[in-house]
Amino acid sequence: MSPKALIPRLSRRKMLAVLAALPLVSGCLLRPDAASAQAAISANPLPSWNDGATKQAILDFVAAVTREGSPDFVPLAERIATFDNDGTLWVEHPMYTQLVFVLDRVKALATQHPEWKDIQPFKAALEGDMKTLAASGEQGLLALILATHTGMTVNEFQTIVLDWIATARDPRFKRPYTELAYLPMIELLGFLRANGFKTFIVSGGGIEFMRPWTERVYGVPPEQVVGSSIKTKFQMRDGRPELFRLAELNFIDDNVGKPVGINEYIGRRPIAAFGNSDGDLEMLQWTTMAGGRRFGLIVHHTDAEREYAYDRDTSFGRLDKALDAAALNKWTVVDMKNDWKRIFAFQ
Amino acid sequence: MSPKALIPRLSRRKMLAVLAALPLVSGCLLRPDAASAQAAISANPLPSWNDGATKQAILDFVAAVTREGSPDFVPLAERIATFDNDGTLWVEHPMYTQLVFVLDRVKALATQHPEWKDIQPFKAALEGDMKTLAASGEQGLLALILATHTGMTVNEFQTIVLDWIATARDPRFKRPYTELAYLPMIELLGFLRANGFKTFIVSGGGIEFMRPWTERVYGVPPEQVVGSSIKTKFQMRDGRPELFRLAELNFIDDNVGKPVGINEYIGRRPIAAFGNSDGDLEMLQWTTMAGGRRFGLIVHHTDAEREYAYDRDTSFGRLDKALDAAALNKWTVVDMKNDWKRIFAFQ
Numbered sequence: 001m002s003p004k005a006l007i008p009r010l011s012r013r014k015m016l017a018v019l020a021a022l023p024l025v026s027g028c029l030l031r032p033d034a035a036s037a038q039a040a041i042s043a044n045p046l047p048s049w050n051d052g053a054t055k056q057a058i059l060d061f062v063a064a065v066t067r068e069g070s071p072d073f074v075p076l077a078e079r080i081a082t083f084d085n086d087g088t089l090w091v092e093h094p095m096y097t098q099l100v101f102v103l104d105r106v107k108a109l110a111t112q113h114p115e116w117k118d119i120q121p122f123k124a125a126l127e128g129d130m131k132t133l134a135a136s137g138e139q140g141l142l143a144l145i146l147a148t149h150t151g152m153t154v155n156e157f158q159t160i161v162l163d164w165i166a167t168a169r170d171p172r173f174k175r176p177y178t179e180l181a182y183l184p185m186i187e188l189l190g191f192l193r194a195n196g197f198k199t200f201i202v203s204g205g206g207i208e209f210m211r212p213w214t215e216r217v218y219g220v221p222p223e224q225v226v227g228s229s230i231k232t233k234f235q236m237r238d239g240r241p242e243l244f245r246l247a248e249l250n251f252i253d254d255n256v257g258k259p260v261g262i263n264e265y266i267g268r269r270p271i272a273a274f275g276n277s278d279g280d281l282e283m284l285q286w287t288t289m290a291g292g293r294r295f296g297l298i299v300h301h302t303d304a305e306r307e308y309a310y311d312r313d314t315s316f317g318r319l320d321k322a323l324d325a326a327a328l329n330k331w332t333v334v335d336m337k338n339d340w341k342r343i344f345a346f347q
Numbered sequence: 348m349s350p351k352a353l354i355p356r357l358s359r360r361k362m363l364a365v366l367a368a369l370p371l372v373s374g375c376l377l378r379p380d381a382a383s384a385q386a387a388i389s390a391n392p393l394p395s396w397n398d399g400a401t402k403q404a405i406l407d408f409v410a411a412v413t414r415e416g417s418p419d420f421v422p423l424a425e426r427i428a429t430f431d432n433d434g435t436l437w438v439e440h441p442m443y444t445q446l447v448f449v450l451d452r453v454k455a456l457a458t459q460h461p462e463w464k465d466i467q468p469f470k471a472a473l474e475g476d477m478k479t480l481a482a483s484g485e486q487g488l489l490a491l492i493l494a495t496h497t498g499m500t501v502n503e504f505q506t507i508v509l510d511w512i513a514t515a516r517d518p519r520f521k522r523p524y525t526e527l528a529y530l531p532m533i534e535l536l537g538f539l540r541a542n543g544f545k546t547f548i549v550s551g552g553g554i555e556f557m558r559p560w561t562e563r564v565y566g567v568p569p570e571q572v573v574g575s576s577i578k579t580k581f582q583m584r585d586g587r588p589e590l591f592r593l594a595e596l597n598f599i600d601d602n603v604g605k606p607v608g609i610n611e612y613i614g615r616r617p618i619a620a621f622g623n624s625d626g627d628l629e630m631l632q633w634t635t636m637a638g639g640r641r642f643g644l645i646v647h648h649t650d651a652e653r654e655y656a657y658d659r660d661t662s663f664g665r666l667d668k669a670l671d672a673a674a675l676n677k678w679t680v681v682d683m684k685n686d687w688k689r690i691f692a693f694q
Contacts, residue, residue: 077562077568080570154610198570207611207614208614215424221424221615222614222615223427223545223571223612223613223614223615224570229611231607232607232610232611233607234603234604234606234607234629235603236632241606241629241632241636241637243606243607243610243633250611256580256581256582257581259581259588259590260578260579260580260581260590263501263579263590264554264576264579264597265612266569266570267554267555267558267569267570268568268569268570282581282588285583285588286581286588286590289588290588
């Protein structure tokens, strides 16, 4: 039976109800908290973007791949868009939010670990000595992550993340970190979904640090979040099945890891990718250098007043090689200061 | 703006077009080849299932979790259902289809590897000596898989799989293996999707062996397939980004690996799980032993005439511990011979 054949069975009232429950021409169900989907269908789908070449490049791409009969038309199922998180969807300065979480967890767990005040990098973390912490490098950071992110069940960790994200505040903006999501990017996510795209997050951040809140904040459900992870182990405990988080790295979803993660978790090559740093270079290459109409976008942080200004010379979110590659590959570069009318919903 | 506010802008004709393009009350877009979704909305949503306790258990569960106001109601976003593949969605006898593929690949590559005719387990594979092959155990099988499934790009491997799946024939049924998918299970997948479920495959089989054809056969898109995998590596080759398949295991999605894979790839706990063997035991435990209304189902192969009959004593798809656990946990057990009116679409 064709879907059309079903229509006569439905009353107009029922049709309206169904329509109200579904985003138009969209790949997936409307998430109640993702108000962006509706905005996307309005006459001005990207109200927080200033008119100009950047916004026009987005509109042109979406029109080209969604218009039936267009030489660049892409079938619904293949409209995959991947977004970096830190610095692309929310603020990553003065340090990655997950690092703030790590430091808070070290402090919270310190009473159970009196030895930490004498050993590095824990001592530096407890004292807020960022210089020593930075000097401990990736190994130091990994030690902190494994000490604070493992040893509990996945359910317990989810609760820890949700409690923290509800209470922690960014020191400059005095807001929950989830309010430091970029409004123009939330609109863009909704606009793409309203045009049949399936939107994924592909982040170097921890997959289980993001999943508990991405649906509420970005309209991206947990099953569409790809990130770095530690290993887990299934075991029965007191007759109940549990997944325990082990102190062992599983996957690093950054740089060359991003195309690997996209292939492993999504299994399709995106047609559009959005990043802001050298960690996104390979994802943008993998997405755009594939023949056919593709879209690559880099958020360039140029607004020290409303957010931050940084690129080639920073510890968090360095944009150097990827900025050169953007010129070479004709990726769209967002000039945050001039392209974004509003940055945060609260402003 | 609320979605309802958009409705007056749409003509009735447009609404019909939109409706025709969307599955009713379904989580995701209608896949053109997944004709099951439509069948599910008809008066008899599971036409290939005989009436009886098994079919009724499915209908009762779906009614309970989808009826607004029901004490067992589950919101749309949480309606996750996971399906094993071999023996649950398609035939796994006399051996796993992927093993047939492996043996065919060994034969196809043998001219490039003259040494194979003298070393095990390749010699056994080339001679069809299944006894020696079985004696080589998991290590032997892994050697064959690594020798035949790696050393190419992911795109190249996809082409190899698609070519094989289009031409290989099951010796008993003289049909392409994809026609050995169980019609009642295809209907069940569609019925669940029509009720807002997101359906996933969670299989011990290779993730990249399944993804090229699951959408066409089951209506399950690549991004909703979880399986075993080898590692891949991103590299630029001749100025183009490529993902190369490495001769290194990444993840085994079987037994205790299934809950791990579900958590890692999906990030939500399913509310319904479908399997047929001891390899699915932990997935069924993880799904059903979680409080709230949950559904576990095991396909019991009891029909030697139309398909196969096996359970506790077989090399492929042994059903032993999981059959005992089914009784204990009140999982629904499909008696293939009596519960399924039709097994294959071609019958």
